[in-house]
Amino acid sequence: MPKDHGIGASSKRREDIRFLTGRGVYTDDMNLHGQTYAVFVRSQVAHGRIKSINTSNAASMPGVLAVFTGEDFKDVGGNPAGWLINSRDGTPMREPKRPVLAHGKVRHVGDAYAAVVAESYAEAKDAAEQLAADSDIEELPAIIDMAAAVANASNRVHDEIPDNLCYDWGWIEDNRAAVDAAIKAAPHVTVLELVNNRLVPNAMEPRASIGEYFPGTGDYKLTTTSQNPHLTRLLVAAFVLGIPENKLTVVAPDVGGGFGSKIYHYGEEAVVLAAAKKLARPVRWTAERSESFLSDAHGRDHVTKIELACEKDGTFIAFRTETMANVGAYLSNFATVTPTFLHGTLMAGPYKVPNVYVNVKTVFTNTAPVDAYRGAGRPEATYSLERVIDKMCRELGLDPFEVRRKNFITTDMFPYTTPVGLAYDTGNYHATLDKAIEIGNVAGFEARRAASAKRGKLRGMGLSTWIEACGIAPSHLVGVLGARVGLYDAATVRVNATGNISVMTGAHSHGQGHETVFAQIVAEKLGVPEASVEIVHGDTSKIPFGMGSYGSRSLAVCGVAVTKAIDKIVAKGKKIAAHMLEAAEEDITFENGSFSVAGTDKAKTFGEIAFSAYVPHNYPLETLEPGLEETAFYDPANFTYPAGAYICEVEVDAETGKVDVVAFHCADDFGNIMNPMVVEGQVHGGVGQGIGQALCENTTYDDTGQLLTGSYMDYAMPRAGDVPFYNVDYSCQTPCTHNPLGVKGCGEAGAIGSPPAVVNAVIDALHRGGHTHVKHIDMPVSPSRVWQAIHG
Amino acid sequence: MHNFDFVKPASIADAVKALSSDGAQALSGGQTLLPTMKQRLAAPAVLVSLTGIAEMKGVCRGDGGLHVGAATTHATVAKEAAAHYPALAALAGGIGDPAVRNRGTIGGSIANNDPAACYPAGVLGSGATVVTSKRKIAADDFFQGLFSTALDEGEIVTEVRFPIPEKAAYVKFQQPASRFALTGVFVAKFGTGVRVAVTGAGQGGVFRWTEAEAALSRSFAPGAVDGLSLSGDDMISDLHGSAAYRANLVKVLTGRAVAAAG
Numbered sequence A: 001m002p003k004d005h006g007i008g009a010s011s012k013r014r015e016d017i018r019f020l021t022g023r024g025v026y027t028d029d030m031n032l033h034g035q036t037y038a039v040f041v042r043s044q045v046a047h048g049r050i051k052s053i054n055t056s057n058a059a060s061m062p063g064v065l066a067v068f069t070g071e072d073f074k075d076v077g078g079n080p081a082g083w084l085i086n087s088r089d090g091t092p093m094r095e096p097k098r099p100v101l102a103h104g105k106v107r108h109v110g111d112a113y114a115a116v117v118a119e120s121y122a123e124a125k126d127a128a129e130q131l132a133a134d135s136d137i138e139e140l141p142a143i144i145d146m147a148a149a150v151a152n153a154s155n156r157v158h159d160e161i162p163d164n165l166c167y168d169w170g171w172i173e174d175n176r177a178a179v180d181a182a183i184k185a186a187p188h189v190t191v192l193e194l195v196n197n198r199l200v201p202n203a204m205e206p207r208a209s210i211g212e213y214f215p216g217t218g219d220y221k222l223t224t225t226s227q228n229p230h231l232t233r234l235l236v237a238a239f240v241l242g243i244p245e246n247k248l249t250v251v252a253p254d255v256g257g258g259f260g261s262k263i264y265h266y267g268e269e270a271v272v273l274a275a276a277k278k279l280a281r282p283v284r285w286t287a288e289r290s291e292s293f294l295s296d297a298h299g300r301d302h303v304t305k306i307e308l309a310c311e312k313d314g315t316f317i318a319f320r321t322e323t324m325a326n327v328g329a330y331l332s333n334f335a336t337v338t339p340t341f342l343h344g345t346l347m348a349g350p351y352k353v354p355n356v357y358v359n360v361k362t363v364f365t366n367t368a369p370v371d372a373y374r375g376a377g378r379p380e381a382t383y384s385l386e387r388v389i390d391k392m393c394r395e396l397g398l399d400p401f402e403v404r405r406k407n408f409i410t411t412d413m414f415p416y417t418t419p420v421g422l423a424y425d426t427g428n429y430h431a432t433l434d435k436a437i438e439i440g441n442v443a444g445f446e447a448r449r450a451a452s453a454k455r456g457k458l459r460g461m462g463l464s465t466w467i468e469a470c471g472i473a474p475s476h477l478v479g480v481l482g483a484r485v486g487l488y489d490a491a492t493v494r495v496n497a498t499g500n501i502s503v504m505t506g507a508h509s510h511g512q513g514h515e516t517v518f519a520q521i522v523a524e525k526l527g528v529p530e531a532s533v534e535i536v537h538g539d540t541s542k543i544p545f546g547m548g549s550y551g552s553r554s555l556a557v558c559g560v561a562v563t564k565a566i567d568k569i570v571a572k573g574k575k576i577a578a579h580m581l582e583a584a585e586e587d588i589t590f591e592n593g594s595f596s597v598a599g600t601d602k603a604k605t606f607g608e609i610a611f612s613a614y615v616p617h618n619y620p621l622e623t624l625e626p627g628l629e630e631t632a633f634y635d636p637a638n639f640t641y642p643a644g645a646y647i648c649e650v651e652v653d654a655e656t657g658k659v660d661v662v663a664f665h666c667a668d669d670f671g672n673i674m675n676p677m678v679v680e681g682q683v684h685g686g687v688g689q690g691i692g693q694a695l696c697e698n699t700t701y702d703d704t705g706q707l708l709t710g711s712y713m714d715y716a717m718p719r720a721g722d723v724p725f726y727n728v729d730y731s732c733q734t735p736c737t738h739n740p741l742g743v744k745g746c747g748e749a750g751a752i753g754s755p756p757a758v759v760n761a762v763i764d765a766l767h768r769g770g771h772t773h774v775k776h777i778d779m780p781v782s783p784s785r786v787w788q789a790i791h792g
Numbered sequence B: 001m002h003n004f005d006f007v008k009p010a011s012i013a014d015a016v017k018a019l020s021s022d023g024a025q026a027l028s029g030g031q032t033l034l035p036t037m038k039q040r041l042a043a044p045a046v047l048v049s050l051t052g053i054a055e056m057k058g059v060c061r062g063d064g065g066l067h068v069g070a071a072t073t074h075a076t077v078a079k080e081a082a083a084h085y086p087a088l089a090a091l092a093g094g095i096g097d098p099a100v101r102n103r104g105t106i107g108g109s110i111a112n113n114d115p116a117a118c119y120p121a122g123v124l125g126s127g128a129t130v131v132t133s134k135r136k137i138a139a140d141d142f143f144q145g146l147f148s149t150a151l152d153e154g155e156i157v158t159e160v161r162f163p164i165p166e167k168a169a170y171v172k173f174q175q176p177a178s179r180f181a182l183t184g185v186f187v188a189k190f191g192t193g194v195r196v197a198v199t200g201a202g203q204g205g206v207f208r209w210t211e212a213e214a215a216l217s218r219s220f221a222p223g224a225v226d227g228l229s230l231s232g233d234d235m236i237s238d239l240h241g242s243a244a245y246r247a248n249l250v251k252v253l254t255g256r257a258v259a260a261a262g
């Protein structure tokens, strides 16, 4: 019987009741007395010098309360990059100031350079239009193509950065010569050049922010679409506006998806706060969808050359990559770490390859900032690796399953230190591959292929065996790697006098299901009903200082903080019970919600202990404080390393180039599973996004920097009809060895592992259909690209 | 969106009168016009709704064919034309999504004449007659290029009259993002010959592929177009497909439409 309660049960997501019945409360749902509306004036050119902005016409229009330009914020701080990356030669990265509003120059289409606040949205819109007309911006040549950006030293996104290069990073630089030598001497080298396509995150809820200022106390409040309210508070208060942190509350209420794009602090948040102070009235802003396309941090956008050196039997000798990563016009908060430490450190995959070297040049262009997006760096690494392995197998006529098997790190090798600096604690890559082969009925493929052929379709099968590092992560490690923050998390467990429980978490749920899963953990550990546990998140005035949700870290970091706080609760409960039961503390055991004296029938329920803690009439007050509330911070010893094997089957219509994903099998190792249903949901969502990247989504700027895919008319999102019924298995479990829950994180896995499986399947279909000249097709593998490849 | 006045006349005559005022524009389902207004790309002073005019709504058999009121929604055509003209009903049922189909209308679609829209192919492929507030226009004369038609200022499409072919089918290959037609082909076989209308592909909007019509009039079989070649010269080339790709789709989809027509 599967459990129906606590850890391991598929408890229904309690938050879905409000989400699915329209009773969620999102930022834009909040209406405040005296509220005003901000509208941003955004650059229509990709690159331009602001010669003048005449604000007087706009300022005198009906309902207009205030007008802001970059000039108003030139003396406050810049929005910082969270990680310092050094170039191969040891010099620190170039770090141009990212202003609240563009000042001096505009650097991408959609770059906000002014804002209008008015009594109504329509009045603010009208004034913003006027302000745009009254702005004199001299258009400069746009810098769009990365190679051209680096080659042309005279055309600069930031005037002080001559070659538009943020850094030229080598990992691990000391290994470079050895890797070069190994490749030179290798019996076979496969080379693949590929593009990891730029994606627009497209959270269902666009970004929105409301600023408030309370003149009576000098306090500020920012309600905003954030994945990490404390991080946002730190950035906007301490770094940008110079507000003491204790004078600013940041609330991230219900948030409709983030996928990374809502980790970061954006200038709009600073503007609504500054405007609220100036007007002493609430100032609200909600992005229109077109603004989201233009100004949310985009994802991916790498151009990579990867080389795989191996023996003729497919035994790996070395991997070497050269990547250009597009960072856009400004450094968003995680932009510098995503193409480096979240990417290069994963370039060994789950393989025992002795030599790996990664080079990444990160380049400024006149495009929207690019930052971490579901998977963040690991999808790029996985895609490069799994594609080049597939290509090598074709070149040498080897079986892709066998080649993986031959090269996998084996279970006896853990803990295993890779040549790119990670220490994998545990895993069983053979087990997940075998499981994928079983659930995907690989043996029956030929019959399915023949059936497809009868219907005029080319069928192919693609494999991807992925690994990632998540649960981001240990502060000591990220500190060495250049992080400017710690990456622990925190939780407070407050047992109320009547025995029910409030849990305040640093992690933020914007769709993941924390309110359900964290409650399951607490219920299990304390032996209480799930319904008596409430998860409180998203409000800096209520929760302890945690770092929020991204990098598949909520459970593996914050979830563990919850269990650590519970451990403290239980320890204190034992002290109280010992006193009440007149026994020694060492003799008290806690099980199923009951404190008892070992070997006797003397016991107190959890509720009785809680009551006693708050009504301490019979209580050891000399030695123990009353109350039952504990906080724990947890900083893990290592990343966690989920891994898995994905098998995708596609049908290709060779006449039109249309690809249908007809089957998708996932065998994942996420360690211990807290809620199977939630895990499946996370995998479904991730694989859906991966299929979207592989087949549909693309972000295209033209040579002048105009975004050609700026709406759903041209930006192709995957829809229900584009994805198959997923087959998800998580029965292969090697529990994480360094956190007490044994969990690894599952939020990004699907998006990491799936794109190469899809593309490998398409190439396989074309080869089986006789189109063996097709070596590679860049994502998105759209109908026209497939047709072109067949006929090219 | 800018402010506008809104009127909802009950007759064609009143609608024509309302449209003669300065800055007036017809509003049918609003599925094209309203998004444009929201983006502030259009700012009509007066919107004249056509959806309150009973004589412009509904599907009925008339002399020699099927008459569809211009303010009839795609959803209604999908349902009510099914028994009379299944290919047309299927075309209407494949437009957009349910929300779009329950608002958008045939009159709005053909008046707009989007080069990727479905109805222009159905209307031209059927050799239909467009009835307006002042005249009747043959489909061959109605569509005049990208977003351009024979309609005069203030002239309203009131009805479209479709002759019913012996066999017909519309095959649409979706543009991956918008799900409009990247290319769509409507094939209709009449006693007098075959008509083939292509949408989504031509730089000048919907067009008839006359070589295919001739070949299919000789032999109405999917293979009849195999030997034809279509030049990419006048085809649209964009993010979603090159001109050569579209030329290929026209041919492939024509064959499939013939197969689907049976």
Ligand SMILES: Cc1cc2nc3c(=O)[nH]c(=O)nc-3n(C[C@H](O)[C@H](O)[C@H](O)COP(=O)(O)OP(=O)(O)OC[C@H]3O[C@@H](n4cnc5c(N)ncnc54)[C@H](O)[C@@H]3O)c2cc1C
Residues within 6 Å of the ligand: B025, B026, B027, B028, B029, B030, B031, B032, B033, B034, B050, B070, B071, B094, B095, B096, B097, B100, B103, B104, B105, B106, B107, B108, B109, B111, B112, B114, B116, B117, B118, B119, B151, B155, B156, B157, B158, B178, B179, B180, B181
């Ligand atoms: C998400 C989405 C998906 C879509 N997908 C498709 C698709 O797959 N295929 C497709 O073909 N279309 C598609 N459309 C367009 C849709 O079919 C529209 O309904 C249609 O193009 C316009 O019809 P309407 O009634 O909404 O016209 P409106 O938007 O009201 O008007 C459009 C234009 O026509 C004028 N007009 C309207 N009615 C008349 C009339 N009777 N006489 C003269 N002028 C008139 C208006 O003044 C306006 O200029 C889609 C639209 C959306 C929003």
